[in-house]
Amino acid sequence: MSAVAGGPTYLVDYTALATASVSKPLVRLVQQTAQSIASNTDVAVTFGASSEDTDTNGFHDTGTNTSRITPTVAGYYRLTGMVTYAADTDLVDYYAVLAKNGTAVQRARTILASTATTSTSRTISVTGILQANGSTDYFELMARQLQAAAASLNTNAPGTTSPVFEAEFLRPL
Amino acid sequence: MAGWVENGTDRWVRDGDDRHLLLGKAGRLVELHGTTVHIYLPAAEVEAGNPLAGATYVDTWERPDLAEAATAALWRAMSTKQYTAALLPDPQP
Numbered sequence: 377m378s379a380v381a382g383g384p385t386y387l388v389d390y391t392a393l394a395t396a397s398v399s400k401p402l403v404r405l406v407q408q409t410a411q412s413i414a415s416n417t418d419v420a421v422t423f424g425a426s427s428e429d430t431d432t433n434g435f436h437d438t439g440t441n442t443s444r445i446t447p448t449v450a451g452y453y454r455l456t457g458m459v460t461y462a463a464d465t466d467l468v469d470y471y472a473v474l475a476k477n478g479t480a481v482q483r484a485r486t487i488l489a490s491t492a493t494t495s496t497s498r499t500i501s502v503t504g505i506l507q508a509n510g511s512t513d514y515f516e517l518m519a520r521q522l523q524a525a526a527a528s529l530n531t532n533a534p535g536t537t538s539p540v541f542e543a544e545f546l547r548p549l
Numbered sequence: 550m551a552g553w554v555e556n557g558t559d560r561w562v563r564d565g566d567d568r569h570l571l572l573g574k575a576g577r578l579v580e581l582h583g584t585t586v587h588i589y590l591p592a593a594e595v596e597a598g599n600p601l602a603g604a605t606y607v608d609t610w611e612r613p614d615l616a617e618a619a620t621a622a623l624w625r626a627m628s629t630k631q632y633t634a635a636l637l638p639d640p641q642p
Binding site for chain 1: 551552553563569571580582583585587589598599600601602604606609
């Protein structure tokens with residue numbers, strides 16, 4: 377039963393309202409194992425065993441397609457991703473990227489004027505609001521990096537600077 | 550500054566790390582990083598000191614079975630057709 381203008385309001389209506397406003401789908405993934413990011417290409421960040429800090433509605437799987445958040449509730453989602461690259465002296469260009477259905481849709485990028493003199497890890501974050509159809513659409517956090525002497529580079533995991541990927545339901549479509 | 554050091558013909562070692570290796574073979578560059586293998590197509594001109602500059606990424610394979618392998622075994626594993634031929638399409642005419 378749904379409330380209509382001028383009609384009675386039932387308990388089920390309050391329950392639905394409470395569910396929509398208080399029990400919103402929420403996902404927070406924290407990478408637990410360092411991942412090698414290939415040189416100069418977008419790489420989906422993976423979140424395997426023990427990576428699910430929160431996954432209220434089962435949008436993520438730690439065994440299959442571990443880079444994906446696939447909402448089963450249609451709506452607008454606030455996505456936030458943080459990528460930390462392992463300590464390195466050579467990093468000159470690095471990204472955090474939000475992707476939908478495998479295609480990059482929003483990039484955060486840092487270009488360094490010159491290579492570092494000391495080895496240090498580096499973090500970059502990206503956030504955005506994207507739509508999901510509640511069935512086939514999925515979101516990913518992607519990493520991309522380039523070093524002066526090009527090579528793959530690990531993410532900085534595990535630890536408090538591990539890559540993090542979050543999705544928060546905002547409102548229905 | 551980090552970098553690649555030549556370790557024989559078409560072989561490089563990254564920063565003295567014997568688990569971060571690069572092999573050029575059959576028109577591919579095969580990079581082993583820990584237990585991850587990345588495959589690239591090299592640039593038209595490969596710089597000896599920066600062999601992955603301008604390379605085009607192709608694919609990544611996870612090889613946890615190589616976690617304890619000795620260096621010689623790593624080079625052999627990187628040389629297999631699985632990386633140097635099988636996963637790439639035929640060259641364009």
